[in-house]
Amino acid sequence: MGELRVENLSKSYQRKDGWNTIRTLRVFDNVSFAVREGEFVSIIGPSGCGKSTLLNLSAGLDPVTGGFVYVDGEQISGPGLDRGVVFQEFALFPWLTVIGNIEFGLKSKGIPAAERRKIAQRYTNLVGLSGFEKYHAYRLSGGMRQRVGIARALAIDPSVLLMDEPFGALDAQTRESMQKALADIWQTTKKTVLFITHDIREAVYLSDRVLVMNGRPANIALEIAINLARPRNRHDVEFQEYEQQLERAIAAPAS
Amino acid sequence: MSVSTPTEERPATRAVLEETRTGGALMAASGSLASTVVPIVAIMLLWEVAVRLSHVPPAILPPLSDIFAAIWDMAYTGTLWGDIAATLGRLVESAVTGMIIGTVIGVLMGYFRLWERALVSPMNFLLAIPGTALFPLSMIWFGLSDLAIVSILIYEVALTVMLNTWTGVKTVDLSLVRAGRAFGVSGFALFYRVLIPAALPSIITGYRQAFSRAWRILVVAEMLVSVSAGLGYRIYWAREYFNTDVVFGSLFVVGIVGLLIERVFLRTLEVMTVERWGVMRSLS
Numbered sequence: 001m002g003e004l005r006v007e008n009l010s011k012s013y014q015r016k017d018g019w020n021t022i023r024t025l026r027v028f029d030n031v032s033f034a035v036r037e038g039e040f041v042s043i044i045g046p047s048g049c050g051k052s053t054l055l056n057l058s059a060g061l062d063p064v065t066g067g068f069v070y071v072d073g074e075q076i077s078g079p080g081l082d083r084g085v086v087f088q089e090f091a092l093f094p095w096l097t098v099i100g101n102i103e104f105g106l107k108s109k110g111i112p113a114a115e116r117r118k119i120a121q122r123y124t125n126l127v128g129l130s131g132f133e134k135y136h137a138y139r140l141s142g143g144m145r146q147r148v149g150i151a152r153a154l155a156i157d158p159s160v161l162l163m164d165e166p167f168g169a170l171d172a173q174t175r176e177s178m179q180k181a182l183a184d185i186w187q188t189t190k191k192t193v194l195f196i197t198h199d200i201r202e203a204v205y206l207s208d209r210v211l212v213m214n215g216r217p218a219n220i221a222l223e224i225a226i227n228l229a230r231p232r233n234r235h236d237v238e239f240q241e242y243e244q245q246l247e248r249a250i251a252a253p254a255s
Numbered sequence: 256m257s258v259s260t261p262t263e264e265r266p267a268t269r270a271v272l273e274e275t276r277t278g279g280a281l282m283a284a285s286g287s288l289a290s291t292v293v294p295i296v297a298i299m300l301l302w303e304v305a306v307r308l309s310h311v312p313p314a315i316l317p318p319l320s321d322i323f324a325a326i327w328d329m330a331y332t333g334t335l336w337g338d339i340a341a342t343l344g345r346l347v348e349s350a351v352t353g354m355i356i357g358t359v360i361g362v363l364m365g366y367f368r369l370w371e372r373a374l375v376s377p378m379n380f381l382l383a384i385p386g387t388a389l390f391p392l393s394m395i396w397f398g399l400s401d402l403a404i405v406s407i408l409i410y411e412v413a414l415t416v417m418l419n420t421w422t423g424v425k426t427v428d429l430s431l432v433r434a435g436r437a438f439g440v441s442g443f444a445l446f447y448r449v450l451i452p453a454a455l456p457s458i459i460t461g462y463r464q465a466f467s468r469a470w471r472i473l474v475v476a477e478m479l480v481s482v483s484a485g486l487g488y489r490i491y492w493a494r495e496y497f498n499t500d501v502v503f504g505s506l507f508v509v510g511i512v513g514l515l516i517e518r519v520f521l522r523t524l525e526v527m528t529v530e531r532w533g534v535m536r537s538l539s
Contacts (some may be wrong), residue, residue, distance in 0.1 A: 061433050091431055093435075108438055109439065
């Protein structure tokens with residue numbers, strides 16, 4: 001199981017403008033798309049287009065203005081352990097160790113301590129952090145922190161993995177090695193992934209399908225399936241053709 | 256099923272550790288001990304010699320040896336232990352009560368806007384009144400009893416802790432709250448699984464401040480409210496009989512006990528919790 005469906009999703013903010021005017025800021029209107037089971041879908045778009053907002057709504061962390069989000073056919077009404085969220089700013093709990101962070105969601109699930117430790121250990125190994133179990137987050141590098149973030153989200157065995165620009169805060173080299181690590185992890189776990197990024201190469205490297213968000217209020221301007229064999233090579237001609245195609249779509253003003 | 260290990264990313268601490276090893280732990284420790292002990296011994300010798308040579312009356316400034324004799328005497332007869340126990344008992348009783356009250360109200364103020372709006376102004380007003388100024392009132396209400404002292408201490412501790420907890424919870428990184436919610440924490444659990452641990456650096460700072468304030472007030476309080484035992488009480492009554500050596504002796508004990516609480520107890524608490532997480536802006 002693991003299907004995410006977004007139907008006619010709208011989000012707008014009310015902002016006070018002067019003393020007697022309330023301005024409604026429409027972020028996006030009537031966005032619909034679906035991520036099939038085991039599929040890796042990226043959403044790219046210029047900054048401020050609302051792609052992170054879209055992920056927050058799917059995570060149930062912000063209230064929707066209109067529309068619905070379904071996970072495996074069930075409408076969501078708030079945050080839930082059927083979705084694992086990976087945050088751009090890592091958001092690791094500084095008072096917990098690596099393994100403590102990974103266990104966090106398992107504890108919410110009410111899994112007994114011994115079992116919890118076993119599962120967390122498995123995911124610590126999966127993200128390549130064995131040996132660092134007892135470290136607190138501040139002693140880890142950015143890339144390692146996000147590995148913890150990914151393990152924490154995977155450990156609860158969610159139907160869908162929601163990733164909000166997870167490598168946006170990392171330097172270029174670390175980002176590439178993390179992309180490779182994520183591609184490997186995804187191959188092993190076969191999770192359904194919704195991935196937010198502003199990095200076109202990253203999207204082409206990782207995704208089965210890329211959605212381009214654009215316009216104001218934003219909508220899905222383009223949808224491209226990436227038909228490339230994995231593991232992918234960033235220097236392939238075909239890879240670069242996809243990149244150029246997406247670049248044009250982002251630059252073009254939405255109709 | 257392990258994925259490419261992050262060999263390029265190693266914790267930075269390792270290299271640094273190897274460099275500092277060469278100093279020799281024992282040498283460093285004995286060096287710092289000497290730099291603490293030598294000045295103290297020098298001051299003590301100076302005191303003893305100066306007083307003996309200048310013939311100041313012992314009722315004004317007793318020689319150090321008399322003071323130690325007085326402490327020895329108090330320890331031997333047992334009054335010293337009774338006084339320390341009485342003072343510490345009051346401190347612990349009121350600090351624990353005040354910390355619980357202050358933490359609970361502070362967390363509520365930090366998280367709920369309604370609590371914050373209702374309580375910020377009263378809190379700031381009360382913080383402007385020194386706890387010691389309330390003694391006449393507490394003596395009217397509770398008489399010359401332990402409660403007259405303890406109530407003031409609870410008030411002072413609770414306010415200090417409340418202030419620090421409130422600001423601590425208010426400034427908790429919102430992304431941690433979001434992460435907590437995303438990973439299945441809601442309602443009351445949000446407080447003890449996310450908000451309180453995240454705010455613990457400021458909460459513990461509050462505890463430390465509260466303890467040292469309470470300690471100061473407590474010794475004065477024992478002088479004002481005549482109770483049957485306590486370090487402040489001992490200092491005050493020794494003055495009545497011009498036992499200046501006992502006054503000085505008790506003052507030393509106050510200093511030593513206060514230092515032990517601060518350095519040993521509170522500092523350990525801090526190291527065990529906050530510094531291990533690396534979130535502490537080193538405070539002292």
